[in-house]
Amino acid sequence: QLWLTFAPVADKTAVYFHISLEMVNWLSIVYLLISIPFGLVATWVLDSVGLRCAVILSSWLNMTGSIVRMFSVLKFLSLGSQSYWYLFVGQCLCALAQPLIIFSPTKLAALWFPDHQRATANMIASMSNPLGILLANVLSPALVPEGKHIPLMLGVYAVPAVTACALATVGIHEKVPPTPPSASATNSTSQPFLMGLKMLLRNKPYIILAVCFGGGIGMFTCFSALLEQILCEKGYSNEFAGLNGALFTVCGLLGAFLLGLYVDRTRNFIESTKICFCLSALASIVFAVVSSPLH
Numbered sequence: 304q305l306w307l308t309f310a311p312v313a314d315k316t317a318v319y320f321h322i323s324l325e326m327v328n329w330l331s332i333v334y335l336l337i338s339i340p341f342g343l344v345a346t347w348v349l350d351s352v353g354l355r356c357a358v359i360l361s362s363w364l365n366m367t368g369s370i371v372r373m374f375s376v377l378k379f380l381s382l383g384s385q386s387y388w389y390l391f392v393g394q395c396l397c398a399l400a401q402p403l404i405i406f407s408p409t410k411l412a413a414l415w416f417p418d419h420q421r422a423t424a425n426m427i428a429s430m431s432n433p434l435g436i437l438l439a440n441v442l443s444p445a446l447v448p449e450g451k452h453i454p455l456m457l458g459v460y461a462v463p464a465v466t467a468c469a470l471a472t473v474g475i476h477e478k479v480p481p482t483p484p485s486a487s488a489t490n491s492t493s494q495p496f497l498m499g500l501k502m503l504l505r506n507k508p509y510i511i512l513a514v515c516f517g518g519g520i521g522m523f524t525c526f527s528a529l530l531e532q533i534l535c536e537k538g539y540s541n542e543f544a545g546l547n548g549a550l551f552t553v554c555g556l557l558g559a560f561l562l563g564l565y566v567d568r569t570r571n572f573i574e575s576t577k578i579c580f581c582l583s584a585l586a587s588i589v590f591a592v593v594s595s596p597l598h
Contacts, residue, residue, distance in 0.1 A: 304435025305369060305397045306334045308460055309390075310528045311443040311545045312453075314535060319450035320375070320387050324532065330394050331528040337398040345402035347496050349410050357410075359471050361403035366468035368396030369461040376454035405432055419567065426563030433552045433559075436527055440548035444541040512576075519583055526551060 309316045313327045348357045372393030375386040382389065408428035412421040446456040503509050530551075531544040562579070566572055 304432070304439040305365065305372075305394070305460055305464065306331060306401065307436055307439035307527055308372075308443060308456065311440050311531050311548065312447045312456075312541055313531050314541070315447050315450040316453065319453050320390070321384070322387050326387065328528065330390060331524075333391065333394050334398040334401060335524060337395060338402050341399055342402045342406070343500075345406050348403065349406055350496050350499075354407060354410050354414060355475050355477065357403045358407060358475060361400040361407075362464075362468040362471040364396050364400035364403075366461075366464045368393040368398075368400065369457075369464040371396060373454075373457050373461060376457055405429075422567040423563050426559055430556055430559055433555055437549050437552040437556070440527075440545040440552065444545040447541075515580060519580070522583070522587060523555075 309327055309330050313324055316322075316327050316330075317324050345357065348360070370393075372390050374380060375382065375389035375393075408425045411428055412425040416424040442459070443456060446459060447453055527548060530548050531541060534544040534547065535541065558579075562575060566575055
């Protein structure tokens with residue numbers, strides 16, 4: 304997960320590139336800023352151009368961004384203070400890829416799976432993003448015991464990006480299956496992009512759900528990006544902070560897997576959503592109390 308490459312080793316990154324922690328944080332924040340406008344573009348690409356083109360485009364953007372990031376640590380380029388901006392531009396390219404791939408699971412489930420398998424298929428595909436976050440929390444501290452190992456870390460993270468690009472470009476041939484898996488996949492009732500967007504903005508239950516889900520994503524990204532700085536300030540090591548981030552993600556993956564199986568069988572989507580939001584709110588309150596200066 305290229306998004307969180309530097310967050311688990313923010314202090315060492317700041318020292319290596321001679322920048323502030325705020326500048327290191329921007330390497331993660333830029334993902335969130337770009338995903339807001341480009342999320343609409345990604346939705347249009349998936350609806351109008353197709354799933355195949357969206358996945359291939361995202362893989363090329365991700366690979367290009369990971370390679371541009373490596374320019375920042377090539378000594379023969381003698382970039383000096385400009386090396387940070389190569390990191391930043393690389394992160395921006397990778398950030399453009401993220402909405403395309405994150406929005407793909409729902410389209411994949413709708414086009415390639417029958418009705419009774421869609422929730423599970425969507426859950427499994429969506430787990431790839433938190434799985435990448437898990438790997439970043441474990442790998443970055445392990446690869447960078449000292450700041451001088453940051454070039455090694457960037458090289459290691461470039462390998463899966465290049466591999467995924469090659470696999471997507473060569474291996475994906477069709478944007479829809481030869482035989483539709485269900486009647487709903489054959490007779491799509493989806494609206495044109497702009498009309499569908501207007502309908503969603505007028506749908507109050509959807510707006511409420513979007514705000515609640517957005518708040519949950521906001522908390523998750525905040526914890527993921529800043530956990531190292533929160534814990535290391537209290538004397539914990541990068542490895543311990545990364546372990547906590549990994550545990551945070553593992554529990555989420557396990558919960559998503561079990562919940563996906565449950566709602567596929569019971570169809571209790573609303574009840575499950577309400578319970579999960581309540582548990583998330585309680586857990587956030589406990590974390591805030593435990594990590595406060597009084598403790």
